[in-house]
Amino acid sequence: MTKAFSPPAPATAPPATARPYHHGDLRRALIDAARTIIERDGAQAISLRGVAREAGVSPAAPYHHFKDKQELLRAVGVQGFDDLAISMMRALEKVPADPRARLREIGVSYVLFALANPAIYRIMYDCARDMEGLPQDPHEKEHNAYDLVRETVAAAGLADPQNPAAVETVTIACWCAAHGVAEMVGFPQFAPLRDALGGEVPLIRELLRHVGFAAER
Template structure:
C-alpha cells in the first residue's frame, strides 16, 4: 500500500536549489523566500524546511555546491594546460559568469552557516586547488610567497568577475566575452615589469 503521507516530488532538494540560484542570479539574495521557492516547486510551504531548516541552511547548501563546482573547474585547468595560472583565472571568471547565483552566495558568509563542516571542506578544497595552480606556475618559490601569489591571483580574478557581473565592463564587453577580456587584461598585468627579451 502506498505511503500517502510521504511527499513525492522526485528530487525536491535539487528543485529548490535550482530555483533559488535562478532567483539570486536575477534579483539577488534578498529576494529569496522559502515560501516562494515552495510555490515555484509546487509543494507545501513547509516542504523546503524539511531539507534546509531555514533560509541560511539553503544558502549554505548553495555555497557548498558553488565551491565544489569551482574546485572541479579549477582542477580541470590544472590537468589540461602547462600554464595553469592564466587558465585558473579564466576558469574563475567563467564560473562567475556561468553560475551567477552560486557566485553571489559563496563569498557572503553573513548569509549562511559559515561553521558548517561540509562548507569548510568545500571552501578549503577550492583554496587548495588555487594554491596548487600558483605552485605549478612558480616552481621552487617559498611557501609564504606562494600564499601571497595565490591571494593576488584570487583577488585579480575575483575583482574582475565582480566588476563584470555588476555591469562595470559593459562597454568593454560589447565585442568580446568576459573571459576573453580577462585574459587580455591578465596578460598585460603578468608581463608588466618583465624586461623585453633580446
C-alpha cells in the same frame, strides 16, 4: 487534500546519498529549486516560501532540512563552490602542462563561472564571509578549489614551494585578483572595452594579465 506535487523528480543529479522517506531527497530538491529561482529572478527575489512552492511542498517543509533561510543559502553557496571547482578542473583538462598557462586558465575559468552565474557567485561570497574557513566541508571533497590554486601557484614557481607563507600569500593574492575581475567584468560600463578587445574572454585575459595573474606570458 489532493497531494498534487510531482513525484521525486530526480533533480539534476541522481541522489547519491540515501533517499529519505516521503518526498525523495527533498533537501536536494530545495537546493535545486533555490538555484533555479536565483538564476531566473535574481538573488534578491529568493524566499523560503517561494523555494518551497517551486519544489511543490508546503511553506514549512524546508524547516525540516534547514534551520534557517540563511542555512539554505549556505547550502546553495557550498554547492556553488563545488561546481566552481569542477568547472575549473574541467577547464584544466584541455590545457598544456606549463604551470603558468594552467594558472592563467584557472583564472579565466574562474571568472567565466562568475560571469555565467552572477547571482550564485554573489551568494557564494555572502556566505563565505560568515564562515570560518573557505568551504571545505567534512565532505572531504577531492576537488577543493583553493587547494587547486595553491598547488598550481607552487608548481608555477610564483612562490618558493619551501616557504609555505609565501605560497599562501601568492595564492591569496591570485584569488583576490580573480575575485575582483569576476565581480566587475560583468559591469555594463566595461562593454566598450570588451568590444574593443574582441569579446568576453580577451577582456578577461587582459584584465587578469594586468592584475598580476601569472603575468609573464
